[in-house]
Amino acid sequence: MVKRYGAITAVDGFDLDVPEGTCVGLLGPNGAGKTTTMKMLTAQAIADEGELEVLGHKLPDDSKAARAECGVVPQLDNLDVTLTTEQNLLVFAHLYRIARHERRAAIEWALALANLRDRRDTRVDKLSGGMRRRLLIARALVHRPRLILLDEPTVGLDPQVRQELWALIDNLRSEGTSILMSTHYIEEAQRLADTVTIMSHGKAVAVGPPAQLVAEHAGREALEVYGPPARLTEIEATARASGARTRRTGTSVSILGGDGHGLDGERRPANLEDVFVLLTGEEIE
Amino acid sequence: MRGRLEPSALSGVLVREVVNFSSFWKSTTFSSTVQPTIYLVAFGFGFGSLVSTVDGYDYVQFVATGTVATGVLFASVFPAMFGTFVKYQFQRTYDAILAAPVDTEELVTAETLWIASRAGAYGTVPILVGIVFGLDPTWGMLTIPFIGFLAGFGWGACGIMIAAIVKSIDGFSYVSAAVLTPLFLVAGTFFPLTQLPQWAQVLGKFNPLYHCVQLVRDASFGWQGWADVGHVAVLVAFALLMWRLAIVLLQRRLID
Numbered sequence: 006m007v008k009r010y011g012a013i014t015a016v017d018g019f020d021l022d023v024p025e026g027t028c029v030g031l032l033g034p035n036g037a038g039k040t041t042t043m044k045m046l047t048a049q050a051i052a053d054e055g056e057l058e059v060l061g062h063k064l065p066d067d068s069k070a071a072r073a074e075c076g077v078v079p080q081l082d083n084l085d086v087t088l089t090t091e092q093n094l095l096v097f098a099h100l101y102r103i104a105r106h107e108r109r110a111a112i113e114w115a116l117a118l119a120n121l122r123d124r125r126d127t128r129v130d131k132l133s134g135g136m137r138r139r140l141l142i143a144r145a146l147v148h149r150p151r152l153i154l155l156d157e158p159t160v161g162l163d164p165q166v167r168q169e170l171w172a173l174i175d176n177l178r179s180e181g182t183s184i185l186m187s188t189h190y191i192e193e194a195q196r197l198a199d200t201v202t203i204m205s206h207g208k209a210v211a212v213g214p215p216a217q218l219v220a221e222h223a224g225r226e227a228l229e230v231y232g233p234p235a236r237l238t239e240i241e242a243t244a245r246a247s248g249a250r251t252r253r254t255g256t257s258v259s260i261l262g263g264d265g266h267g268l269d270g271e272r273r274p275a276n277l278e279d280v281f282v283l284l285t286g287e288e289i290e
Numbered sequence: 291m292r293g294r295l296e297p298s299a300l301s302g303v304l305v306r307e308v309v310n311f312s313s314f315w316k317s318t319t320f321s322s323t324v325q326p327t328i329y330l331v332a333f334g335f336g337f338g339s340l341v342s343t344v345d346g347y348d349y350v351q352f353v354a355t356g357t358v359a360t361g362v363l364f365a366s367v368f369p370a371m372f373g374t375f376v377k378y379q380f381q382r383t384y385d386a387i388l389a390a391p392v393d394t395e396e397l398v399t400a401e402t403l404w405i406a407s408r409a410g411a412y413g414t415v416p417i418l419v420g421i422v423f424g425l426d427p428t429w430g431m432l433t434i435p436f437i438g439f440l441a442g443f444g445w446g447a448c449g450i451m452i453a454a455i456v457k458s459i460d461g462f463s464y465v466s467a468a469v470l471t472p473l474f475l476v477a478g479t480f481f482p483l484t485q486l487p488q489w490a491q492v493l494g495k496f497n498p499l500y501h502c503v504q505l506v507r508d509a510s511f512g513w514q515g516w517a518d519v520g521h522v523a524v525l526v527a528f529a530l531l532m533w534r535l536a537i538v539l540l541q542r543r544l545i546d
Contacts, residue, residue: 008546010546041546047389048545049389049544049545050545050546051546069392069393070391072389072390073391077386077389079382081385083381083382083383083386085309085310086381087310087313088309088310088313092309095305096302096305096309099302099306100299100305100306100390100391101302102298102302102391
């Protein structure tokens, strides 16, 4: 699919497949086209070229039928803050057309899932950041969607809250729900996704299970060499001259592939972050 | 525009509004009641002591019915403008609603129906206040909520359309000063159009609020046959035009 905004091509010939019952991670730096891709799947952005099919429904013509079976967790919190937890779920039980006699049970199920039963009567503006995020997820699940679209589900949250949400998402996948999750947290993709698509400038630059991507692009191990900035520049030059790939890791240089080229440093297993930086570039735009 | 208006999509959006209304109905009801009362008292005593009859009506009759129309305007165009802008720009509510099985056409229609209902209800307040101040109740006044609903639908959709056009919330200042204030005054609300220069009288006839005022007066003090059919026709045309424009323009704003 292709999506242009004026002269900018946000999504540029991007292919994506989410096999049923799996979790696909969309990994990419800010501005790679992840959110635009998500918006196209709910017909909130219309593709300029290409074909989209969600749960057997062709977009954008049948997008309403597709949306009825999807749950969307947006990047920006858009809960109704003056309403209570339960009222927020009630509104979405109506918007997602849950039958009258099933509404009560669906709301209770969602409250339990998000561990918010004690907070049912609390106004949203009185909830903590983690609770709001859990409610946002519960709201997307109240109608038991077959596919969940998670746009940066844990951005800006404490590590504890993040882990709690990972457990929740993992649980959903184990129950057979298909998940498409965009993230720029490497660890999130590595832990949750069955397959990862790395996106850069609107294109897919690598697709595969996290472990396979690491093996393919970064090898087994990395050598991390520490030193002052001038020394790091030298090391980079030496390693590159002998054909190895390197990346800066803040205070150190990681040398990928080969045996370290006679340099001293700490050996560590290569990881998805190495692949990410190698493929999407070191410079921040 | 493709698709059709599905009742379950409309009711979903309406449920959201009704549940939200339960958290702020007191302030809205307060302002919708106090504002027309002040107008009635101020104009009623202020001008009422200078003029006894206007266009053949007692001044209290003239002002109470004129205030119905302004009540409808204030209860529709302003909540629609600010509500719509806040819901798509600040709260991102419309992103969430359009991710559900609801299309822009249904969203706009449901929001407008809700605003029109509120305008119909709040529009009757000035008449009730007027009765307290000595206005004689008539059977025809029972149609006022429906007139308020019809006019409120047009003005509500107009407010959504304005919100879909403005670049920032400051844009509303220009619209209220340059568009809404003259419309609100040049409508025969507090003084009759016949006092104005010829060109303003002609322009006034194009003002939907003028037709709302006339209809409320005729409903209260005696129907005027085809003239009232004409007023209804103008309000229906205004409502349809604004409704379709609001859909097209908000769709452009919400869907990339």
